[in-house]
Amino acid sequence: MSDLLERLRARGWRMTSQRRVVAQVLDGDHTHLTADEVHARSARLLPEISRATVYNTLGELVSLGEVIEVSTDGRAKRYDPNAHHPHQHLVCASCGMIRDVHPTGDPLADLPAQERFGFTVSEAEVTYRGLCPACA
Amino acid sequence: MSDLLERLRARGWRMTSQRRVVAQVLDGDHTHLTADEVHARSARLLPEISRATVYNTLGELVSLGEVIEVSTDGRAKRYDPNAHHPHQHLVCASCGMIRDVHPTGDPLADLPAQERFGFTVSEAEVTYRGLCPACA
DNA sequence: TCTTGACTGAGACTCTGTCCATCGTAGGAT
DNA sequence: ATCCTACGATGGACAGAGTCTCAGTCAAGA
Ligand SMILES: [Mn+2]
Ligand SMILES: [Mn+2]
Ligand SMILES: [Zn+2]
Ligand SMILES: [Zn+2]
Numbered sequence: 001m002s003d004l005l006e007r008l009r010a011r012g013w014r015m016t017s018q019r020r021v022v023a024q025v026l027d028g029d030h031t032h033l034t035a036d037e038v039h040a041r042s043a044r045l046l047p048e049i050s051r052a053t054v055y056n057t058l059g060e061l062v063s064l065g066e067v068i069e070v071s072t073d074g075r076a077k078r079y080d081p082n083a084h085h086p087h088q089h090l091v092c093a094s095c096g097m098i099r100d101v102h103p104t105g106d107p108l109a110d111l112p113a114q115e116r117f118g119f120t121v122s123e124a125e126v127t128y129r130g131l132c133p134a135c136a
Numbered sequence: 137m138s139d140l141l142e143r144l145r146a147r148g149w150r151m152t153s154q155r156r157v158v159a160q161v162l163d164g165d166h167t168h169l170t171a172d173e174v175h176a177r178s179a180r181l182l183p184e185i186s187r188a189t190v191y192n193t194l195g196e197l198v199s200l201g202e203v204i205e206v207s208t209d210g211r212a213k214r215y216d217p218n219a220h221h222p223h224q225h226l227v228c229a230s231c232g233m234i235r236d237v238h239p240t241g242d243p244l245a246d247l248p249a250q251e252r253f254g255f256t257v258s259e260a261e262v263t264y265r266g267l268c269p270a271c272a
Numbered sequence: 273t274c275t276t277g278a279c280t281g282a283g284a285c286t287c288t289g290t291c292c293a294t295c296g297t298a299g300g301a302t
Numbered sequence: 303a304t305c306c307t308a309c310g311a312t313g314g315a316c317a318g319a320g321t322c323t324c325a326g327t328c329a330a331g332a
Contacts, residue, residue: 014297014298014299014308014309014310015298015299016297016298016309016310016311018310018311019310034288035288035289036287036288048311048312049311049312050311050312050313051289051312051313052289052290052291052311052312052313052314053310053311053312055288055289055290056310056311069210071207071210074205074207074213075287075288076287076288076289077210077288077289090247090251090252090253090255090257092255093258099253099255101247101251101252101253102251103243103246103247103248103251104246104247104248105241105246107239107243107246107262107264108264110239110240110241110243111226111237111239111240111264112239112240115226115237115238115239116226116237116266117226117235117237117268117269118268118269118272119226119228119235119264119266119267119268119269119272120266120267120272121226121264121265121266122229122265122266122267123264123265123266124262124263124264124265125262125263125264125265126243126260126261126262127260127261127263128243128244128247128255128257128259128260128261129257129258129259129260129261130252130255130256130257130258130259131255131256131258132253132254132255133253133254133255136254136255136256150277150278150279150328150329150330151329151330152278152279152280152328152329154279154280155279170319171319171320172318172319184280184281185280185281186280186281186282186283187281187282187320188280188281188282188283188320188321188322189279189280189281191319191320191321192279192280211318211319212318212319212320213319213320273332274331274332275330275331275332276328276329276330276331277328277329277330278327278328278329278330279326279327279328279329280325280326280327280328281324281325281326281327282323282324282325283322283323284321284322284323285320285321285322285323286319286320286321286322287318287319287320287321288317288318288319288320289316289317289318289319290315290316290317290318291314291315291316291317292313292314292315292316293312293313293314294311294312294313295310295311295312296309296310296311296312297307297308297309297310297311298307298308298309298310299306299307299308299309300305300306300307301304301305301306301307302303302304302305302306
């Protein structure tokens with residue numbers, strides 16, 4: 001993530017102050033922010049940045065594979081810059097806190113051929129739910 | 137599911153024509169309907185049923201554990217009456233088609249204690265994604 | 273049959289996200 | 303250094319999904 005701007009430039013991206021700021025916000029330890037949270041933090045650095053631009057930029061980062069879209073709660077999607085390290089998520093059912101987790105084994109291997117119904121299965125997304133220490 | 141109405145009555149639920157119709161709709165082979173789809177089908181049987189009542193009833197069935205809420209696509213939640221048979225979902229990334237699948241092994245067992253960060257983990261939800269035969 | 277509190281309905285409202293027309297500017301060309 | 307222009311940004315309208323309110327209705331026990 002640290003040289004995201006370099007990679008984007010190499011891909012022929014036009015570098016604007018808005019895109020720089022969004023990348024900078026995601027680059028903190030602020031993983032799993034909603035689009036509106038990204039917008040709020042970006043607006044502290046660049047007050048006029050618009051919601052549409054944040055949505056556009058996030059969408060583009062997702063299609064480039066630089067950011068992962070996570071929707072654990074049926075509410076706002078969250079944007080995860082930790083895209084180059086495969087992982088799953090552990091969510092507190094009470095306060096919504098999210099942690100990255102690394103289960104052993106490959107979830108895809110647990111889906112036998114006769115349970116694939118002819119699909120070309122490419123991805124398995126696991127969400128663990130429970131109560132965090134503070135909420136338990 | 138077939139004696140859902142009995143179970144609800146036993147739990148002291150007031151039985152209204154609206155609730156009966158929603159249960160009847162869910163009881164078909166129509167699994168994974170959205171709230172609006174449930175509303176549309178219910179309205180064929182009881183034309184003046186309101187959206188609010190459908191949402192209320194679905195929410196209550198979920199808290200009673202009679203129906204499972206599934207959100208596989210960040211769009212409308214889907215309501216799954218197949219709540220008494222643990223299963224996971226396989227989703228076509230192109231057309232959105234959903235199939236129930238039964239992976240081998242317990243996904244919870246794949247999350248070692250040091251990856252639980254003190255959480256009381258109670259559930260693991262797996263979404264497999266890929267392309268269905270028609271879309272591939 | 274009467275009573276009463278739980279349930280329903282209509283629509284306003286909130287939240288999340290998309291679209292569009294117009295304006296601004298990054299970065300190559302000169 | 304300046305110019306050009308296609309691509310990006312903006313703000314507001316719009317759309318989809320879901321929640322809330324409160325007056326009116328009715329299921330079910332007495
Ligand atoms: Mn993550
Ligand atoms: Mn299902
Ligand atoms: Zn918590
Ligand atoms: Zn398909």
